[in-house]
Amino acid sequence: MHGHRTASSLTLALLTATFLTPPERALAAPGDALGREFQVNSFTASHQRASSIAMDADGDFIVAWHSTGQDGNSWGVFARRYNAAGRPEGGVFQVNQETASHQTYPSVAVDADGDFVVAWGSNGQDGSGYGIYARRYDAAGVAQGPEFQVNTFVTGSQSRPAVAMDAEGDFVVAWQSNGQDGDSWGVYARRYDAAGVAQGAEIPVNSHTTSQQIFPAVAMDVDGDFVVAWQSNGQDGSSYGVFAQRYDGVARVAGDFDGDGNADILWHNAATGTAVVWLMDGTEKLAVQSIGGAPVVWQVARIGEFNGDGKADILWHNAVTGAALVWQMDGFARTAAVGVGGAPTAWVIEKVEDTDGDGLSDIFWRNSATGATVVWLIRGFARVEVGGTGSVPADWQTH
Incomplete structure (x- = not known):
């Protein structure tokens, strides 16, 4: 369950940014590339992949990815901040504090002011397969405390997190969990306020539990309403189909x-x-x-x-x-x-x-x-x- 994701397995050298001068930008048509692609990762040994990106209301953005060998022990999670002109705001920084085994497949979300959160899967840290961890940062890239565990059900593996954040910094993390819904993989989510305080327990997202429900994606509006989508095996009568569930903040x-x-x-x-x-x-x-x-x-x-x-x-x-x-x-x-x-x-x-x-x-x-x-x-x-x-x-x- 930890193979490549097609949408985010690209080497991080394949991003485009804004390096045009104001006159050049004025001449650019909608959808035109603003400058040339540029490399995000500075550590180039072995593999850097599974990128995730989020942008705030002013156009500043943050890129997160996993990198092998960089944290001293297999895969680790790293990130880098950029301003709206595409210029780096500092260097690459390590997100995960636990470095034993694998920390993989990060997801990043940012609020209107540039505060952001990164979630990822960590192998063996919770004592049983993969678990879901996250870490919060302010708009200057300063960590707002240590990494914390999101999942409370720890049997088997919980992996492939997706995170979304509203304008005020409240956020929701969704992930897939093996064996929790009684039949293979299911999708779960948990909400947090802007201070990183959990707003209740894990929420079971999928109501159809036969076979696998995997690879969640989540989006949240400015008021905290959110929607989770995932793929479900056999539910539509022919292999995998895509399903979604909407949630109000309350x-x-x-x-x-x-x-x-x-x-x-x-x-x-x-x-x-x-x-x-x-x-x-x-x-x-x-x-x-x-x-x-x-x-x-x-x-x-x-x-x-x-x-x-x-x-x-x-x-x-x-x-x-x-x-x-x-x-x-x-x-x-x-x-x-x-x-x-x-x-x-x-x-x-x-x-x-x-x-x-x-x-x-x-x-x-x-x-x-x-x-x-x-x-x-x-x-x-x-x-x-x-x-x-x-x-x-x-x-x-x-x-």
């Missing part, structure tokens, strides 16, 4: 939790599992309270009205096991938590609606691999009927 859902006729807002932190309700009256926020939470493998799927009391209830879905659970709510109070069954992880909850007109919410499922759809009719937290409703191609979405 998930939001609206529903009437106190039965006053006004929609209230449920907030769920996907990284910590914590849930909070805002009781609303138009634009006025009447009250705010935490209602507890669930382990991060459980995510808020939808809200609905499952027991006929006129107050919103919360439907949770376990991304690892496929189980579904309803919290019966009375305002801020959780009066019951009832399992309503489950489905294989290829099935996702698309909608919660009253499909039979009895005043109670039912659950509409869709198979992400085949497009098959099923409705569960729910009565008082009991599943009373299951009906197949046909298949719909993947490019059709419910609304």
Whole structure:
């Protein structure tokens, strides 16, 4: 699982930079090379490869790569900073502090001000195969503390990290982990604030766990919303396919939790599992309270009205096991938590609606691999009927 990546296995001599004078730049057309390619690595013995690059809002950029023999013991991670004119801001510097065995396949991300983080895989450092490590730097290239471990599950190997950062310096690291989701490789992620403090535990990203889900890529917007993409073996019916999952920095859902006729807002932190309700009256926020939470493998799927009391209830879905659970709510109070069954992880909850007109919410499922759809009719937290409703191609979405 540690072979070459096609997109980033190029020797680091193949980058282009801005060396044109202002008049020359004014004459350059969009997409024209700004100057000649230049060499980034100064240590040239053996191999320097697997480059990753990130650029801040002003055009300053940072390049990271792994190099063999340079840190005294096989592969190590190195980086170099450049200003917006393509001129080096200092020399090459070593990122990894642990040098035993291999430190490989770095990923770098930068915020709007030029602060950056580098993540990589390190062999044997956590006691079992590869683990994921990262290190933060300010815009001047000064390390903001030592390297730190990202993964908490250490059995087998966790490798091939990808990192993304928002405008304020909050960041997310995604990686592949062997054996953690119960069947070969799966994709996991973990969020951090701008101070490098973890915002909750690891998040299981892929809900389809059969065979391999590998080689994640991640991107984050200025507000901290992010998306993870990966390749999955056999999920689309023919070898590998590409899948993705979107995340809000904090998930939001609206529903009437106190039965006053006004929609209230449920907030769920996907990284910590914590849930909070805002009781609303138009634009006025009447009250705010935490209602507890669930382990991060459980995510808020939808809200609905499952027991006929006129107050919103919360439907949770376990991304690892496929189980579904309803919290019966009375305002801020959780009066019951009832399992309503489950489905294989290829099935996702698309909608919660009253499909039979009895005043109670039912659950509409869709198979992400085949497009098959099923409705569960729910009565008082009991599943009373299951009906197949046909298949719909993947490019059709419910609304």
